[in-house]
Amino acid sequence: MTRVLLLSLCITTVALAGSRPKPGGTLQLVLVSPSTTVDPLSADAPIDAFRLSLTHQPICRLVEFSRPAPNTLRLTVPPSVDVKLVTEALTRGNGVLLTNVGAWLVNGREVDLPIKGARVDLERTLCHPLFSVPVGPFRVKGSKLEAFDEQPLSRPYLDTLALQSADARTAERLFAQRRAQLVVGAPTPSEAPQLFVTALALGPGLASVRAAIESSIDRADLARFFVPAPSAPLNGLLPTTAAPPATARPAPLTPPQELSLLFDETAEHERGIAQRLQVKLQPFGYRVALKPLPRADLKTKTLAANEFALRSFALPPSPTGALLMWLGLAGQQSRAPAVLQQLAAAPDVDARAKELAAQLGPELSVIPLVTRGVGVMASKDVQHLTRDALGLPRVDDLFLSAE
Amino acid sequence: MRLRWTLALAFVALAALQVAVVVPLALRNLSALLGRQQEARVDQLMVAVDAEAQRLQGDVKRAMDELAQSQALEDVARDAARIPAPAHVTTAATALMTPRGLDVLALVDDSGRTLSSGHLPARIGEPDDPLFVVTKSGARTVVATRVELSAPEGIITAPALVTARPIDYGERRVWAIGGILLSEARARDLSRLTGARVEVVSDGSVFAHAGDAAPPTLSRTLPVGEVATVRLTFSQADLVATRAEVLRAFIGFAGVGLLLSIIAGFLVSRRITRPVEALTEAAEKIAAGTPGITVDGRHASGELKALIATFNEMTGDLKDATDKLVASERVAAWQEVARRLAHEIKNPLTPIRMSLETLLAASQRGPLDERFTRLFSDSARVVLEEVDRLKRIVDEFSQFARLPRPELATHELADLVQPIMALYGPHDGITFDVQLQRGTQVKADRDQLTQVLVNLIKNAEEAMSGRSGTIHVRVKSGEAPCVEVEDEGPGIPAELKARLFEPYVTTKPQGTGLGLAIALRIVQEHGGRLEVLDGTSGGALFRVSLPTVSAR
């Protein structure tokens, strides 16, 4: 008898909404992060990029793409977005390096980008957080985020986001007490793409360290022990690269060499990796000093001869963009035209990019280490939780089932 | 030097001597005492440090025993061989270390591979041979060893006290190696406990330190196995400060004591010397001729009081005697005056009687002839002369007796002398030397003072009759203003000096003997002094001193 009662109750609960996503409602959203940055230039951590995505959207989502000519990508900017915002985003930071397009033409609401090489994935590259414009699904209003109506992607289903930051344990508690419906940044495994990379940039003349690192470091261990889930080893310049074969261990140096390892003082996982490198390099005769720096300083720092640095950033969700990103990190922008040319000639750009990545990997003075994604805990009433090209949850797409 | 100052100085010197002798002695003893106390305190603290070290070792043992029994470690031992290692194994050391107050904790499998490390999480999966050696050191002992840590400058080794415990799960064995670092925190604890600067010296360099010790210092060391030495440096600054404080207090007290003894000495000496000084003053006054002086003996006591009483009695007796003497002298003087006056008056009477008897005899002898007429006229002339003389004597005497009270007015002394001296010029071989120093104001009766000077100059002229020479008249101003009249006559015999101013005492055949007496009387009436001294050229020097009017 009771079972029947319960069954009918269940039906009643879920049936209170139409077949379409139900608009409206307030989502109790908890970010597991001390940071609340909304700067496209510093959205290097997945949680930062997610926070940015609440009030900003990358160009790729806002504009309509078309290719009027083989070497032209046309961006049609919708009327509710200022064209200037788009062109500004294109020139932001090292965006020019990632797009590697010529001088563009603005014609009314159309921006024509002259493509160098066959960039079939340029549209995807423009999904990088760097190309975000402040036309997001939500707008800050007081202590909350309110749905932003006047935008080309249409308003999100939700009316309001009640956003708060908390540490992982508090977030878990809030979720268990049903005071949080969505926890973003939770240490839960995820199948979504992980494009937030942490790599080691080597200063000039540190090629010898490379052999020591490559032969001793186990990226899977790094990801498992020192980077909160979801995380994965990054074996090459592109996320899908297979683990490289083991290399021979070089002989220890005598006398020991002093090195400085720079890392972002706000990135806890970088500290863990840095200490691991200290331990791993010691048997090779390297004494590694740790130098935590503010993120902004680290980005603009030119590495000295005995310095190497941990760098965290988001890879563009396109192989070409990713390769260009690595070239920029290694300070070898000059090789971009050659790379683009090789890709242009290939019938399958993605496959060619993978080959190129394997070929470039050992040549560039960077060592990819791990990738990070963003873990999510969502309560049952959160519906249609999707992820974008970078693997970030799209809050604008989700809606709440009625209770 | 006055007795008062002598006494006061004596007091001060006595006090200063005391300070100079006592303070260094006391300080030396105090320093020695404090030094001994400090040593004793340091020894006690070292005992406490030793106890603290024992306690730490005990804590480590207890924590590790408890840990070895814990369910969490059993789980670790069970799952240690799983690949990949589950999270509860890899994070076990970090989670288990802190709540148990451990700084070092490594979970190591039987091959020496680190399963989880709390002090160096980056060690996971790697062998840690120096730490693994501890497992060979026998059961349950706490061993001093070196532990590798991550530091900003690289991997460093730090001295630590660790112990190892095996955890068995079936065939499998896992070691938990844990303990504490001799870190800043421990140094800080020790420093708080002892108040000393604590340094952990490892491999010849200071690994950790805490606290501060201001010089001068006292150091002790405590070896920790073979890996480190704990050096405690105790500051003796407080000892120095105490010494300085005591010294300052001593000096302060001594200064105050000295000051007090000066004041007390002064007061006491004043108390003692005041009656003595009063006696001295009174004696001086008596010596100067002021009779009947008594000394106030209220503040004196003891012998001095008796002395003052005796002195007062003596001066009283002296005054009485003087009074009596003066009265008898006055009677005698007046008897002398009467005798002299009678004598003076009797002298003319004889010629008068003789003249009148001659005339009477001549008239009885015959008619009044020519001879009689001549005789009569001669006799009449003698009588008249003698009568004049009598009259003069009587006039002078009456003048001496009826000297009026001086009418005092303020005069410049030189201005009084100058017009008088204008009347005298050189005559009969006598010249005048007048030296007038201006600037002395006196209160005087001009006429009477003129009389004094005239008398003195006349006296000088008379003393120089028959000689040639100079009469020096000097008006002196300055500290002791006076008028001096000095002749170059024969001088005054010593025996006469005492009586010179008495009436009718004269060395001159023509003198009445009242000139100097009158002068003295006038000067005395003015409150001044008339003295006779020996002149520089053998003559007499008369000095008139008059009370001066203050410049105001």
Place this chain on the structure above:
Amino acid sequence: MILALVLAATSASSLERAALEVSRCVADAGFEAPMGVFVEGNSVPVSRAVGSLVMARLAEQRQAPVPVIARDATEAEKLARAQGLGSLLRLTVSLEAPKLVVRGDALSTHVNFWSGLAPTRSGPALAVVSSVDADLEALTMAGAPVAPPTAAARPFDVLSFTLAKTAQVPSAITVADLDGDHRGELIALVGETVFTWASDGKLRNKTELSGALSTRPTRDPFGFVAVNGGRLTAWSSRRDKPESFTWLREGWRSSGAAESLLAGAVTLTPRPGYASFHSELSWAGKTVKWPDALAHISQSGTLLLGVAPNGLASIARGQAPATQVTGVGSGSALGDLDGDGSPEVVVTSARTWGDSDEVRVVSLGAFESAQARGGHVSEAPALWQRKLDGRAIVAASGDLDGDAVDEVVLGVWREDGSGELVVLRRAP
């Protein structure tokens, strides 16, 4: 409970008879009082009524019955032991037309002392079975369809087939006879394109919408298509204004912007940014205020079915409805599927996620009865129902094949973002 007492008084009732049989079964078996009674069944009112009646009979037999509320029979036994009951009666009531069947067992709660961790029973135990003819009362209580005794019940069966698949989800569909052959054409707005299919599934035309873009489009596909006197009004939420077309030589010719969204007698007003129409609508020249915003409407004769985004729906006759049914999806429509002159209601579920839906055909009467109670749509018995792959978000009805009977077309949203057009028609 009142109901139970009333039922107990009428001894002729099938429920009462079943209860009596059950109580007789356990009467002389020597069960120890108090006796717990646990009842379950597929119809709550029937189970409850039978349970009450059985307990009344047991009370007469001095069995001191106590109701046991538990999730299942196993838990009931544990609970009975925990409550210290002497015995337990467990019943399952099912209406297996034309029989009312009560099955179950009675057992002593005593436990074998030596049984260890898993208790084994000791004492008397027996099975209980009772089967009686279900009367009208029991059937009504169970909500089972009551077949009219006279009608030679022709089984109501519906066939469904996929007419077309689309790359995107259809945002609006309608059925209209464009060429006068009495066979309706299916017109669907997919993305910014108006597709026109013949009833045999042949694509006859594709026409792009034009006109200024809307500054406030909706996130999910939403639009409007209706044919009024040969003129097509089409509007997508991505466009600012509706567009008017005429069918000319196998193609739609745009005749510029339309003023309003007119569908038959109803004119709707869109809500910018939301996938719904304003609650105020013009109906035969009269302004009617619907209780909620409207995600979808369907007309049949003078009837208007309006579905709100929150799953509330009503069928109205010329004026705004006072009450609503809950649990109706926006892919619901009115259509006379059986050709009896009275429309049936094709109801989809209000599920907002997943890749499956449930289509039910209910009679107009049952729907209106549920509506009158303000109840859930599942209270209306289904004439036909089946599972659907994907979720129907739009629906339209019309005669596609010229048999003078309506077909209902559902616009289905597949989980992968593609669409499907599913036709429901009465099986011949």
